[in-house]
Amino acid sequence: MTRLNLEKNGVEIIKINKNIRSLIVKDIKKNISKKLKLDKNTNFNKISKYLKDIDDLTFNRLFGKVTARYLSPIVTTKINSYINKFKLNRKFKKVFLHQMTPSDLKENKELKKNYYCVFYRVVRKKKKDTSFVHRDCDFWKLHSKNKSLAPTIPGRYTKRIKLWFPIYGCVPQNSLNFFNYSHVHKIKWKYKSIKGFYKPEIDKSYAKKNKKNVIMPFKNFRSDVALFDDACVHFAPQNISTDLRVSCELTAMVLE
Secondary structure (H helix, E strand, O other): OOOOOHHHHOEEEEEOOHHHHHHHHHHHHHHHHHHHOOOOOOOHHHHHHHHHOOOHHHHHHHHOOHHHOEOOHHHHHHHHHHHHHHHHHOOOOEEEEOEOOHHHHHHOOOOOOOOEOEEEEEEEOOOOOOOOOEOHHHHHHHHOOOOOOOOOOOOOOOEEEEEEEEEEOOOOOOOOEEEOOHHHOOOOEEEEEEOOEEEEEEOHHHHHHOHHHEEOOOOOOOOEEEEEEOOOOEEOOOOOOOOEEEEEEEEEEEEO
C-alpha cells in the first residue's frame, strides 16, 4: 500500500498509543453498558448480541444523538493532553480539542461547558446507521451561522483535522472510505433537511466522477487511526459484515 500523506492525499494512517486506545475502549463499553443496564464489564460480543434484538425506536433514543455518546471528561482530558503533547508527531505548534456547544448543554444536562468533545458511534448490521458522503468542514460552516451549534474553542487555530478510531467489529467492508485528494477539490454542495435537521450534501455527480479515487486505508484495525483533513470527502458504507461496528471520533484544532 502506498503511504498516504495528510497534505497530499487529505488522509493518512497513524498508530495510536495502546494505553489511550484502552482508555477509549473501556469508556465506550462502560457508557453503552450503563445505557443498556448491563454490567460495566460486559464485553462487546455480549453488547452486540443484545443490540441485535433492540427495536429501532429504543436504539435511536439511546444512541441517536451525539450528546448521548460523548466519552467521559476524565478520558477526554487525557486524550486532549496526549494529542497536544505529541502534536500528532507533526510540526504543529499546538493541537487541542474543542468543547461543548450551547445545544449540547441544553440536550444533556450531565454535560459541562468545559468538557472536551470525543464521541463514539455504534452501527448495527443492515441498518441505516451509517453516514452519507460528506465533508466535516461543511458542518462547521453551517454551525458557524447558529450560535447554539457553535462549540467553545479554547484557543487560536489555523486548521481542523479529524481522527477516526476503529474500536470493534471494523473490517474493510464497513469502515471509512475516503476520496483521495478531495481536500483540495472545489466541490458543490447544499444543505438537506433530514428529520428536521439541516445537513450538508455533496453534489452526487462528484461521487460518480471520482469513484476511482475512493480508498479504504486501514490495514490493522487494532492500532490504525485515520487522520484526515476536515475538507476530505468521506463516507461509511452500510454495515453488512458484522453484527455491530463501534468507532470513535474527534475533531482536533491545529495551530500550525
